Amino acid sequence: MPKRPSQRKSEDSLTIHCNGAPIRGFAGESLAAALFAADQQVVSRSLKYHRPRGLFCMDGHCGGCLMRVDGVPNIRICMEPCREGARLETQNAFPSAERDLLGAVDFVFAKGMNHHTLMTGSKFLNRVTQKIVRHLSGLGNLPDAVATTDLPSQEREVEVLVLGGGGAGLAAATASAKAGATTLLIDEGLLLGGSLRSDPRYADSIQDRVQQAADAGVEILSRSCAIAHIPEEDNTTVVITPERLVRLRATATVHATGSYAQNALFENNDRPGVIAMRAAGRLLLDYGIRPADSLCMVGKSDAAEALAATLREAGCDVMHIDHDSEQLVSARGTKGVRAALIRRDGKTREHACELIVIATTPSPASELARQQAAEVVFDGQAGGFAVRTDERGQCGEGVFACGDVCGYMGPLRAIEHGALVGQAAAAYAREVAR
Ligand code: FES
Incomplete structure (x- = not known):
């Protein structure tokens, strides 16, 4: 059973609801952590076979924790902070993810189901099947309410933009700001630090690293995500923050997006737990x-x-x-x-x-760098498709990459690499400004 420390302060506690049942959570933790601590491991069902799903990465990247939260479908609950009264509902299941009658599909079609040919022999059965399948398909149901707020947008320019606030990103941003470049760091996590947060050797050092970045003058946008890069619009990077949409033009962009946890190959590797x-x-x-x-x-x-x-x-x-x-x-x-x-x-x-x-080798998170035309090479030892750079970390005109996105290198080397590449990005920005 998962266990919380007994000395946890009760004044931080709050109540969330999962399918109507109250669950204790704590301020500062994610909804996923609260459910996990309450031993609620099944949070969803898979789309086709309705196999039980639970959290895997706790990092926003696997999709195993999608739930309906306060009437909004498909929320990654590992990326959402606990708040008093939050209403969580399981989706893709009837009546609930714990006891999903549609899970029978997994038993009935134990050897696999080809939905393209299922019941197509008879016109009538085909029509009935199509109706049922249409009703069951899709990920979650539409939101309770139509979104009424349009996010305000903002145009910004910066010399060095760093994407990712893990060890490499913090080191790159700090080095860039120290070298005199206006530097903005974007991170989508609930808390800064990336994978350092899960490593007992480095977790204690995160506060100092964040402080060093702030002291050097780095501006940090937390809980913000770069969602697109548009080369034909002056190399604009579009970032969504909790408050607004920001269209950023950066002289140099440093990709420090790190790496994703990967599963291993074995039977039932998709089980909650x-x-x-x-x-x-x-x-x-x-x-x-x-x-x-x-x-x-x-x-x-x-x-x-x-x-x-x-x-x-x-x-x-x-x-x-x-x-x-x-x-x-x-x-x-x-x-x-x-x-x-x-x-x-x-x-x-x-x-x-x-x-x-x-605990397999994580895979480089290189998608965003590829949007900026960075070249990737497959390197099995380094976890997958790694960004290829020159010795300064440059992988395109004004585009840099550092840390695990260049192939898994582990925390210490990623931090050192980040510092070198941050300096190089600042030097590039100064050169362009001349
Ligand atoms: S556990 Fe939330 S996305 Fe992986």
Whole structure:
């Protein structure tokens, strides 16, 4: 069972509602963290087979935590702060994600369902099936109310724009501002720090890094997301903030978008209770929630070792396998994990645990850089499609990239790389201004 520390201050507590049932949350944590702490692991169902879904990344990137919140569908609850009275509803399920009658599809079509040919032999059955499928398809239902507020928009110019407020982004922005460039940093997380927040070796250093950026004069837009880059409009980057739409023209743009947690390949890897190492780290370090009494961690790295040690200190029974000499074959359990099936030397054994934590190499988050025409190369060791740069971190005219987006490099190297690339971006901006 997930566990909160007993000394948590009760004055910070608040009540949210999930399908009408009250759940205790705390100010400063995400809605996903509150549900997880209440042991509500199934938050949604998959679109086609109605398999149970739960949070995986806690980072806004997997889509496993989409819920209807206050009448608005498809909200990533890992990116939404807890607020008193928030109404959460499960979607894509009848009557609820916990007990979804439509989950029968997964049993009936255990070997897969080709919906293109389903019941097309008879015209009548085809028509009936089409109606039912149309009714069931789509992700969530329309919002309760029509949006009435148009976001105001704003035009801005800046010398160096840094996208991403993790270790590399903070280092790049600080170095750029110190070199004299007007610098704006955009980050979409609930809190700054990116993957450092889930790493026990660096989580304590985030406050200092943010302070250093602020002292150097970096302007920070938090909970803001770059949604498009428009080269034909003067290289405008469109950013959406909680208050407005900002159309930004930057002399130099630094992509420090980091990397995404990736799942491993094994049977039932989509079960609630299979979560990324970063999600486990966030639950423990950001929100003080011990994620389980017992877990199986899959994949070896320095970061995984450090987190496993911290989880053990918190009282969690951790079994750590490398997914190389020992392989995770399957997750046992239907609405959560009850055991991991592990194979070693041709023999298979079952290990009882409540959670499976995936610690594979994260994948570079290179989509936005590609919108700015950055070239990517596939590098399996580095997690996937990594941005290719020159030695200054430049990957296009006025376009730079640093940290894990250039191939997973781990926190320390990403921070060092960020500082170098931030300086180079500021130098480029000064050169253009001359
Ligand atoms: S998007 Fe919320 S857990 Fe992945």
